[in-house]
Amino acid sequence: MPHLSVLIPVKDGMPYLKSTVASTLRAMPRDSELLVLDDGSTDGTGAFLAGLSDKRLKVFRNEQSAGVAAASTALLSHASGEHVARIDGDDICLPWRFAVQRRALDGVDMVFSQALMINAKNVPFKPRFEPGISAEAMPLHLMLTNVLMNPTMYASRAALESLGGYQATPAEDYDLWLRAATAGLRMRRIPRLPTIAYRRHQTQLSQTRAWSDENGDKILAESFSKLAADRIGFHGSASTVLYNRPAAGKPYPEDPDIAEFVRCMMEAASRLGENDRRGVEARLLASYRL
Structure with a gap:
């Protein structure tokens, strides 16, 4: 049984898929599968994948697109490794990724990291790396925004399977993190060190499906609501909190649910250690323009 299964769901991945596959295979340990x-x-894409020969590589195909959530869940069902990692078909895997994340998984169920942003021609943007987020503080950060990058995920396969995979929502990754936190799974984001080069280009899927624009996303709202009730005792409208971000430079909309959510968050943050508390409060204050 391989120790690691790396998953790449892809649709129309050319020409970037070539560098994704090559860099991932180079970084993978011997006891792994792609x-x-x-x-x-x-x-x-199909012709490129058919022309590859590497005993660690397994290729599957949907004749008709099922969407990224269903494709990712299908890949998880094929995985046999103790650990599972994700990467998108237009990103580049950095050489140290799997060694670093394997060590960082100690004591938690899921590990995430930073990314170096690059453009379509592999030119990097000015690096901007953030501090890490502990497992204790992660549920609170996730209720403020999606602080985790799906293509940097490295996790226990048993933990992912316990969640049943991704749900059919435009924010399939964010929804999974919220459900993981509600289920008591421990997630952390390691500080500063990037493990992938994340490509920004006009045709990438994430450019056209921002979760914050999905006002009718009842699946995400339900997952958010369960976590907020479980971790901070908030029972107001999840949709109000999720989908009422103010315009830049303007105060947050006045609403009793928002005021109650902020109160519950501040109270929960006060029970964290000092560094975690400061991190949550800083994000909370910036997000709500208090």
Whole structure:
């Protein structure tokens, strides 16, 4: 049984998929497998994958696209490694990624990291790396925004399988993190060190499906509501909190649910250690322009 299964769901991944696969295979340990699901591509993705020969590589295909959530869950069902990692088909895996994250998984169920941002021509943007987030503080940070990058995930396969995979929502990754936190899974983000080069380009899926624009996303709102009730005792409207971000430079909209959410968050943050408390309060104050 391989120790690590790396998952790449991809649709129309050319030309970037070539560097994703090559860099991932170079970084992977010997006791690992790379699982790629071609989710109904109509470009040269299928032909490229068919031409590869590496005993660690397993390729699957959907004739019709099932979407990233279903494709990711299908790949998880094929994984046999003790650990599972994700990367998107347009990113680059940095050489030290899996060694660093394997060590960082000690004591937690899921590990995430920073990313070096690059453009379509592999030119990096000015680096901006944030501090780490502890497992104790992670549920509170997640109720303020999605602080975790899906293509940097490294996790216990048993932990992911306990959640049943991704749900059919445009914010399938954020929804999974919220459910993981509610289930008591421990997640941490390691500080500053990037493990992938994350490519920003006009055709990438995440550019067209920001979770904060999905006002009708009842699945995400339900997952948020369960975590907020469980961790901070908030029972107001999850949709009000999720989908009423103010315009830049303007105060947060006055609403009793928002005021109650902020009160519950501040009270929960006060029970954390000093460094964790400061991190949560800083994000809370910046988000709500208090």
